[in-house]
Amino acid sequence: MTKLQDVLDEIAGEAAGASDRGVVAHYIPELAKVDPNQFGIAVALPDGEVLTAGDAATPFSIQxxxxxxxxxxxxxxxxxxxxxxxxxxxxxxxxxxxxxxxxxxxxxxxxxxxxxxxxxxxxxxxxxxxxxxxxxxxxxxxxxxxxxxxxxxxxxxxxxxxxxxxxxxxxxxxxxxxxxxxxxxxxxxxxxxxxxxAMTCHQLARAGLYLASQGQNPLTGAQVVPAQRARRINAIMLMCGHYDGSGEFAYRVGLPGKSGVGGGILAIAPGIASIAVWSPGLDLVGNSKLGTAALEQLTRQMGWSVFGA
Incomplete structure (x- = not known):
């Protein structure tokens, strides 16, 4: 997992120096108060290990x-x-x-x-x-x-x-x-x-792990949803998870994902990992600007796109 941790550290380092961070949601006043200079990422693996970088322990509104x-x-x-x-x-x-x-x-x-x-x-x-x-x-x-x-x-x-x-x-x-x-x-x-x-990236990545594991909690063996239902939820996430930016997210990241205007994104690499990323600044269609870029970099470097490496 050394390579994965190195990739996460590299992504967090680049995010820390980013100048264009998007704009925080203002139509919900409490979200408008969130410091945009934050970035966290966490990757939960089926064996229970969770690798993190940046502000992965900071709670945010998952929206x-x-x-x-x-x-x-x-x-x-x-x-x-x-x-x-x-x-x-x-x-x-x-x-x-x-x-x-x-x-x-x-x-x-x-x-x-x-x-x-x-x-x-x-x-x-x-x-x-x-x-x-x-x-x-x-x-x-x-x-x-x-x-x-x-x-x-x-x-x-x-x-x-x-x-x-x-x-x-x-x-x-x-x-x-x-x-x-x-x-x-x-x-x-x-x-x-x-x-x-409110959840942290660590908590959110852990919560999404059943969707990366055919509907099963890999740590307890409990079947959260049937395997076919997990596949179908992932399909809907891929097609609809980023509103009118869903096609762009699929094109750039290549994973099922769901965004929130709090700046969080949950992405699923089926059979591999559950990924949570958070950066409060949003792009023009309401998705985390740095979060999307981070996931694009992660899938490119790790070869995790569902469409092939």
């Missing part, structure tokens, strides 16, 4: 990276019947666009745009109060990461709630079409709190 875990949880509850409510196609539009939602009669294009994730939160809420559903999501992520210290950043959750008019519009629009069954404020309460979960 839309949480959608990978809520999709896994909802599929465990509902199976493939979930797809009657949410599509599986790339959107080609901004993550919070309402235009496509109107054209397609309230059925979100995929579970990783905001409308799709709100619909998934509605499904997880079935039979629960919002607090119970939020607790179930946090417990699932703690289980995946084997870390009970993972928590919700309540300041970020409050900031999202106070400035969540766009998401509320999406939710009300879907409810008008019958795509959401629960009260909008309950669904949004779940959604805002899942996005406000």
């Amino acid at each position: 839309s990276v949480s959608k990978v875990f809520t999709l896994s949880l909802a599929l465990g509850k509902l199976g493939d019947s979930l797809w009657a409510r949410v599509g599986r196609e790339p959107s080609g539009n901004a993550f919070n666009s309402i235009v496509q939602l109107e054209q397609e009669k309230g059925r979100p294009r995929n579970p990783f745009i905001n409308a799709g994730a709100i619909a998934v939160a509605d499904l997880i809420l079935s039979g629960h109060q919002p607090r119970e559903a939020i607790g179930e999501i946090v417990r699932f992520i703690r289980y995946l990461a084997d870390d009970d210290t993972i928590r919700i950043d309540e300041r970020v959750a409050r900031s999202e709630t106070e400035h969540g008019d766009r998401n509320a519009s999406l939710a009300h629009f879907m409810r008008a079409f019958g795509s959401i069954e629960h009260p909008v404020d309950h669904v949004l309460g779940v959604y805002f709190h899942q996005c406000a979960i």
Whole structure:
């Protein structure tokens, strides 16, 4: 693993000296306060080893990276019947666009745009109060990461709630079409709190390891999701994980991945590793600028692209 650690150190060193770091998300005021001069990367291997560089022990708001875990949880509850409510196609539009939602009669294009994730939160809420559903999501992520210290950043959750008019519009629009069954404020309460979960790169890489291991936790042998479902989640991550920048990410990095406007990205090298990278500055479509560059460099040097070395 000497080469891998050397590559991570090299990537972190270059990130530390980067001048163009992107712009932190400003539409959620708490995220606007985050220091952009931070960069962390962690690679979790199936044998349990986690290699890190930079600020890999600094917690950050995972935001839309949480959608990978809520999709896994909802599929465990509902199976493939979930797809009657949410599509599986790339959107080609901004993550919070309402235009496509109107054209397609309230059925979100995929579970990783905001409308799709709100619909998934509605499904997880079935039979629960919002607090119970939020607790179930946090417990699932703690289980995946084997870390009970993972928590919700309540300041970020409050900031999202106070400035969540766009998401509320999406939710009300879907409810008008019958795509959401629960009260909008309950669904949004779940959604805002899942996005406000704070994790480190080390924790996030560890939590994603089941997707690199055919749905199994390689350290305990527990089957988190069936192998076929893990492959399909990875496929959706590859096609839809970076909103209208998904094609560019696949072109440059060549791995399934899911980004968040907190600057985090979870990427999966199937059969090899789960990778988490974080740098708060975003590019024009809302993905971590340095994080994407770091993953491009990592896959190039390690030959980890799913499309070949």
